[in-house]
Amino acid sequence: GAGVSQSPSNKVTEKGKDVELRCDPISGHTALYWYRQSLGQGLEFLIYFQGNSAPDKSGLPSDRFSAERTGGSVSTLTIQRTQQEDSAVYLCASSPLGEGEKLFFGSGTQLSVL
Amino acid sequence: LAKTTQPISMDSYEGQEVNITCSHNNIATNDYITWYQQFPSQGPRFIIQGYKTKVTNEVASLFIPADRKSSTLSLPRVSLSDTAVYYCLVGDPDTGRRALTFGSGTRLQVQP
Numbered sequence: 001g002a003g004v005s006q007s008p009s010n011k012v013t014e015k016g017k018d019v020e021l022r023c024d025p026i027s028g029h030t031a032l033y034w035y036r037q038s039l040g041q042g043l044e045f046l047i048y049f050q051g052n053s054a055p056d057k058s059g060l061p062s063d064r065f066s067a068e069r070t071g072g073s074v075s076t077l078t079i080q081r082t083q084q085e086d087s088a089v090y091l092c093a094s095s096p097l098g099e100g101e102k103l104f105f106g107s108g109t110q111l112s113v114l
Numbered sequence: 115l116a117k118t119t120q121p122i123s124m125d126s127y128e129g130q131e132v133n134i135t136c137s138h139n140n141i142a143t144n145d146y147i148t149w150y151q152q153f154p155s156q157g158p159r160f161i162i163q164g165y166k167t168k169v170t171n172e173v174a175s176l177f178i179p180a181d182r183k184s185s186t187l188s189l190p191r192v193s194l195s196d197t198a199v200y201y202c203l204v205g206d207p208d209t210g211r212r213a214l215t216f217g218s219g220t221r222l223q224v225q226p
Contacts, residue, residue, distance in 0.1 A: 004157075023193070035216070042201070043216035091157045102148065105157025 002026070004106035006092050012112045013082055021077045023110045029032030032075050033103060034067055035091040043091065049075060082113045123221040132189045134220050136202030139183050145157045147178060149184045150201045152219070158201060162187070189222075197224045 005024040006084075031096050034046040036044050045059040048067045048089055060066070069075040089110050093103040119137040126132045138147070146165055150158035162169055164176040164185070175188040190197055201219040 042218040045216075084223070093157065102160050102163060103158070107155070108157055109188075 004092055004094055004104055006090075006106035006109050008109060009107065010066045010110045010112075012114065014114055015084060017083055019082055019109070019111065020079045021090050021092075021093075023075045023077070023081075023106060024091030025073060025075070025092070026104055027073075027098075028071065028096060029094035029104070030097045031095040032069055033093045033095070034063075034075070035090060036088045037108070046077070046090075055065065073110050078095065079111075082111075084113050087111055087113045116124070116204065118204055118217055120200075120220045121215065122218065123223065125223050126192055127224065127225050128193055129191050131221060132196070133191050134187045134189075134200050134202075135184055135193075136187070137184045138202070138204045141182050141204050145182075145204050147176065147182075148203045148205075149176065149185075149187045150203070150216070151176070152199045152201065153214055156218070161200075193220075194224050194225050196222065198222060 004026055005021045011019055012050050023032065032049040032052055035043040036046055037043050047054055047067045048056045051072050052107055065082045067075060067077045075088060088106040089104055091108040093105040095103050120134065121134065124134060139211045146163055147173050148163040152158040162171055162176045163176050164178050166178050166182060177186040177188060185200045185202065187200060187223050199214045199219040203216060
């Protein structure tokens with residue numbers, strides 16, 4: 001079956017603009033995660049959804065970042081008034097119920113803020 | 115959550131066995147240990163997960179001593195394509211102790 005799909009794969013934007021990143025998880029996966037990875041660095045947790053609710057938003061770096069998930073499926077990560085330090089790869093992962101920490105990742109969205 | 119410590123980098127040659135050890139001294143009773151592999155420009159890929167003793171699949175083996183304060187990922191007969199970053203995570207989602215932080219991982223370089 002299809003894996004986790006993220007779009008766009010690349011996004012170039014100007015400082016101060018808003019961007020929306022989309023994640024289509026694997027069908028039936030109840031958990032969904034967003035991570036950020038800067039060049040050569042490890043993964044930074046942003047937010048986690050169980051169904052449509054987000055029990056853990058502790059990783060969102062500022063109030064410019066928000067995320068939602070609808071219908072227990074697609075999720076959108078929105079960054080308002082982008083800054084150059086927001087440039088990174090944004091990765092989405094999903095996990096089926098009862099599979100522990102077995103996450104399935106998408107290929108990410110490379111965001112470049114000029 | 116259990117903090118994990120891994121070597122920053124390792125070098126090996128094709129055909130050798132590679133063992134990457136992760137320390138997790140404050141692992142909790144219900145925590146599982148999970149390893150991921152990440153190639154450049156890709157998201158991490160699940161390799162193996164275990165709770166205690168030894169787990170083996172078609173890709174790797176995971177050795178966990180009785181005290182569970184560390185774990186060792188073993189890659190048999192590595193090839194150039196095993197060059198990647200390997201991450202160790204510890205957590206238990208069923209109790210809310212999600213292992214959400216991947217850390218910097220271990221960068222494995224396999225030479226011909």
